[in-house]
Amino acid sequence: MTDRERDELFVRLRDADPSSSLPPADPAGVARLLEDAMSHDTMTETRGTGTRGRSPLTWLVAAAAVALIVAAGVFALLPRGGDQPSVASPDPTASDPTASEPTVTELTMPAAAAGRCMVPTAQMLGSAAYAFDGTVTGIDAGVVTLEVDRWYAGGESDLVQVDQASADLNALTLAPIFEAGGRFLVAGTEDGSVMVCGFSGPYTAELADLYTKAFAA
Amino acid sequence: MGTDEHPNIRRARFEELARAELIEPLRRFLTRRTDPATADDVLSETLLVCWRRFDELPDDAPLPWAYGVARNCLANARRSRHRQERLAARVAAVAAPQEDPDPAGSRDVVLHEALGRLREDEAELLRLWAWEQLTPAEIATVLDVTPNAVSIRLLRAREKLKAEIGKFEAGAGHEQSEGGTR
Numbered sequence: 001m002t003d004r005e006r007d008e009l010f011v012r013l014r015d016a017d018p019s020s021s022l023p024p025a026d027p028a029g030v031a032r033l034l035e036d037a038m039s040h041d042t043m044t045e046t047r048g049t050g051t052r053g054r055s056p057l058t059w060l061v062a063a064a065a066v067a068l069i070v071a072a073g074v075f076a077l078l079p080r081g082g083d084q085p086s087v088a089s090p091d092p093t094a095s096d097p098t099a100s101e102p103t104v105t106e107l108t109m110p111a112a113a114a115g116r117c118m119v120p121t122a123q124m125l126g127s128a129a130y131a132f133d134g135t136v137t138g139i140d141a142g143v144v145t146l147e148v149d150r151w152y153a154g155g156e157s158d159l160v161q162v163d164q165a166s167a168d169l170n171a172l173t174l175a176p177i178f179e180a181g182g183r184f185l186v187a188g189t190e191d192g193s194v195m196v197c198g199f200s201g202p203y204t205a206e207l208a209d210l211y212t213k214a215f216a217a
Numbered sequence: 218m219g220t221d222e223h224p225n226i227r228r229a230r231f232e233e234l235a236r237a238e239l240i241e242p243l244r245r246f247l248t249r250r251t252d253p254a255t256a257d258d259v260l261s262e263t264l265l266v267c268w269r270r271f272d273e274l275p276d277d278a279p280l281p282w283a284y285g286v287a288r289n290c291l292a293n294a295r296r297s298r299h300r301q302e303r304l305a306a307r308v309a310a311v312a313a314p315q316e317d318p319d320p321a322g323s324r325d326v327v328l329h330e331a332l333g334r335l336r337e338d339e340a341e342l343l344r345l346w347a348w349e350q351l352t353p354a355e356i357a358t359v360l361d362v363t364p365n366a367v368s369i370r371l372l373r374a375r376e377k378l379k380a381e382i383g384k385f386e387a388g389a390g391h392e393q394s395e396g397g398t399r
Contacts, residue, residue, distance in 0.1 A: 004350075009347075009375055009378065009379060010346070010347050012325065012328060013328065013332075013343060013344075013346075013347035013348070013378075014347045014348065014350075015325065016324075016325040016328045016329065017249065017347075017348045018248065018249050019244075019245040019246075019248040019249050019348070022244065022245060022248050024241065025240060025241065025244055030236065030240055033240065033260065033261055033264055034231075034232050034235055034236075034264065036261055036264075036265070037235075037261065037264035037265045037267070037268045038228055038231065038232070038268055
């Protein structure tokens, strides 16, 4: 008998423990819990908390910066959906040299694809002109903005803007449906069209492996 | 812990720790403090934070640290629920804030009443002491205060709880004797 056991108040409190009738967790539930927790790999979470804590002011400033760049780059831009993906770079002489303003690459979703999807291979993916790992920072009027963590191929910009896929396109071609805050791997062809059929999608270890293999050389 | 540890080994290590030492006590911790649906949500949030901050988990005594995480996650859940309720109340003009359901499985009504009359921080100290059965040093980890402060406050909280129980029982006795004279 411990000291506590001799303590009347302790025993009375302990006996009133509301969890005393709680049955043990079912093993399937525990497995699911752990799977869910660990599916957020450390990298993603660091990014997640990094942006979650930002004040609305930070976002406002960021949004203003993006708006400025889009406005400044308007002359350099090709129309959306043109033959080349448009890259707007701020004119270094025109902007404040101390401000590192993000650059934007624009990609489009393909029109509903004719033909069938093939199993994604590293070799096919390796032909992509653009490929990056990025996090969705905003979705506005069907245009998704991603902040690029890493370019595997093609681009150099800080941000990418891409059309949100329709549910139909997603059903037909597995075109990714972007979600705010989500981490995605996205590949695009020479003409700035997103590669669908499983080449682009939410970040998973498998897809990341495929990207690593495809762009290893 | 080295950050160059292989991810699979790291996962296995976390899984083993979570299964053996964290999940069951955390479930109980949350069951004691909130409704089942919130407890489920907060448990997964807590595990996520523990996984994310695995390197900070103390090797020798991870549980009090994890209780501290659960406490913060629960506080966040309550705050956001209050926000949602306020919003819902404004929109629907029907304010029906849900009370935390009565702690289930306990028949000691006097004790729960008395506990409810203490300040929240005092009640929490007593819960950590008697339900989680932590030592003052462990409670100090959960609450992020010094063990010394815990010991002193715990002593005070115990006295207050005893006094509250005394008031209730005296009141009950009084009513009973009144009833008896009629």
